[in-house]
Amino acid sequence: MVTGPDSLYVTLLILLHSLTSESVKFEVLGPTEPIVAVAGDDIILPCYLKPNISVEDMTVDWRNLDSTDDLVYRYQNGKNILEDQIPSYRERTSLFKEELWRGNTSLKLTRVQGSDEGHYECLIQSESWYEEIKMQVFVKAVGSRPVVSIEGHREGGMGLVCQSEGWHPEPDLVWLDSKGVSLSAGPPKTHRDIKGLYTVKQHVIVQETDTNLFTCRVSQSRIKEKVETEVYIPSE
Template sequence: MLSIIVALLVNLLIETSVSFSVVVPGDPVVAHVGSTVILPCWINPPENAEALEIRWYRKEFSNTFLHYKPGKVPDMPVEPYRNRTSLTPRSDQSGGLKDGDVSLRLEKLRVQDEGSFRCYVSGESSYDSEEVDLKVTALGSTPVLFLKFLDDGRVNISCKSSGWHPKPSVTWMSDERRVLHPGGVFYSREAHEMFSVHSWTAVSRSDAQLVSCSLSLKTGELKDGRMDIQGIVSSDSSGPWKALFFTLFIFALLGFGLVGFFLYKCRPGKKPDKEIVGDVNIEEPRKHAVEITVDREHLHPDLMVTKNCKIMRDGPGYDHTGEGFPYELCAFGAQRFTSGRHYWEVKLTQENTPPKNYWLIGVVKHGNFTVRDRSALTPSSGYWFLCSDGPNGFHTNTDPPVKLSLTPRPERLGVLLDYEEGQLSFYNIKESKHLLTISTRFSGTVVPLFNPGAGDQSPLIILDCTKPVKSAEESSQPLLSNNSSNA
């Protein structure tokens, strides 16, 4: 009789201490940047998980970002998961916690979220945990193709795109579906850990047809850009005349005002009220004046900016070797433009100090916040600017670049963005001179671009042109602070 009782108690103990296991998918979960994803996790055999402790963490137990305990208010998730995570059923057929479903909902997905997430469940007599792998993808922009004629009779085609994760594969093809060999593929890191891509190939002019550049991810998602090379080659039959016009145009930009003025005046269908070079009435562009401030969120860490976000210079800790222009010291306007005309002015000197030797001023396509060197700052990449590089003179970033001899050195520069006309114009305010107009085609959103250079006594000052300019405008300015200061 006693042995029967003992056997019953043992069986009862075994039944009440049956352990559970945590189950997760065997394959990684794949989702896009910015989307909401469910990381499935459930316990087996199913039981009500409302009475269990649940944790989601990464790498280490101490890095728990979601913690559920029965009868207690859930802890506030730590950054960067605050307001982004919650426990949620993995499907419409799931009963949630009551059925042992402890899946994680993760919103506003970022590239940095990629990796392993551990699901941990604990009861009074059992616990278990498993990892869910998350792969994050980002489908970048549609590739943009650019063409350049080579001296050997071939055509070089460049393909550029941005906003990819992970690195996409690049495939060049002709219209006969013949794979073309790329001349090279270059990847660079953007903001938020995404990739930009630059590839190029060369084809014979006689064989040139429709050429496509396709960028694809392992998921099978892709984007491609195409260019009718044959049509462009055929339209280039006016070579000598185009070369002459281009030469004259460059001469105009370099200061041959009479030639530029004549060509511009004689173009049919154009109003003769916009001179390429020469004296201008500065009050005309000022009719389109807007207030410009610096975007602190995307400011280079080695720049110092005033609290009013209008004055900037290189910081005392910036280690500049003095070799080449410091292209990385860029600041970006907080104002965004997708249409219309917009004008602003920048002061390049202070009282009793010589004009700045180093500066870069223009516009940039919104989102291009990572700057490394001059080779990446091209119009095809979304940059348009005029640069003063000390003894190396003034130049644009156009292809080919335009070098200018500006005398006297500008003390106050005016910038006019005409979005629809695709023009970016620069003015020497003190001399009432139009210096240069860059012609292009803008797309998407563009913002002002500034770089104060390094080593000058004077800072770069964004002026407020919406009000009358006062003679002592900058006589009293807030103290400079680093980019972590509050506005």
Template sequence: MKMGFLGRTCLIVLSLLPAVSTQGGWRVVGSDQPVIAEPGDDVILPCHISPRLSAVDMEVRWYRDRFDTPVHLYLNKKDQPRRQDIPYRGRTALSPSALQTGDISLHLRNLQPADWGIYKCYADDGSWNEEGQTEVIVTALGTQPSISMESTQGEQSRLVCRSEGWYPEPEVTWRDRDGNNVTSLSSTTLLSDSQGLLSVSSYIKIKQQSNVFSCLVRSKIPKPDWESKLHISSDFFPGVSGWMVAFFLTLALSIAVIPLLVIQWRRMDAMERKLEPMGK
């Protein structure tokens, strides 16, 4: 009875080790910080395989909303431009040398306002697949606003504030000569050009020409905070893989449980000895 209890417990613990050791696999890591750039820029969307493995023989797919309409597709050791979403043809690339080290970052040329969004990077080696994501934010600061006065016969005079070349839609603020915010009294219209950039025109009626007004046009996207981080990847320690960490963690837990099993065994042994005289 005593050996049976210990034996069954040890068998259960040991049976878990192979299951844990085979659950390692690799993962795809995108970027936790958005890529912020202006229209026309060339950008790199970070993404890599961890731990570092060659992706040369894998399927690598970048897509946005639809998996079957990729932004970029690498399959059978070559790019597949004919299966690519039309707006991205001729604008994307993967680095062949980087693929050898598991770097599947996407090079995106001539950034457009329509490129704003979440991009998912997917890798598949035939038996395992994972995906990460990277966000792209497209922002353009327009021209300095100009104010002019419009006056038509029979209508109240109004000031017009104009600025162009913005993306996304900017925020317009009107203030009177005392610094009061009078934006609620204004109306604003937007026009989009062939490149998707916005021109803004904001109007506000005035009662006296002697009033002084100011017009502020600014981006709704706050400037990113500068922050320093030191990230030590598991790739820095090539001798330690995910399954090895899981194996040794399980082994350590097993060793920690042994004293508890011994204590329990001693208690059961003492109880048996007390019960033996009663059995006789």
């Protein structure tokens, strides 16, 4: 029977092994409020274990639950697994490798895109236990100041077109006269690019008024942003 300092050393080794063994149960913790990211910025999606045990021998999965192919990032057996990763996340995702030994599995996401918005899951799995946490990410992008062009005479008046790009979420576009009254116009055309940002465009036919001033206003209520451009139409 081992006694004295040697006995204490053996006891500490057994305790350390029990704390780092994959048989230990754990919780996965993360944010309780949605994360708001600005398009083009880098963000961190928090996720960590309680107790703060090492995940170096575990599997860490990050998934975007709103995507058909949902794998954002996978760490397994000490390596990054790139197979089945959503192509748009390649070279934009990473873990803090120096923090894995104490249970920090937060994901760094660089150059945020509109298409990154969604519900995310951080799943940690050992040989005998797994837990996950879900979080929501909102992406905000304020588009360009509207560009207004005069198309020339149309049946019933003068044709104008307005376009603004680089928005997220999808914005609203409205034409206004000099008194702030909405003008009747056809439905706007919306295009979403490969990064998930929106371009909106709308045509309108206006008639001559006492001021000949008209405004194209583009706004997004969720992010409380609006931009507008005023145009003057010379009298005939």
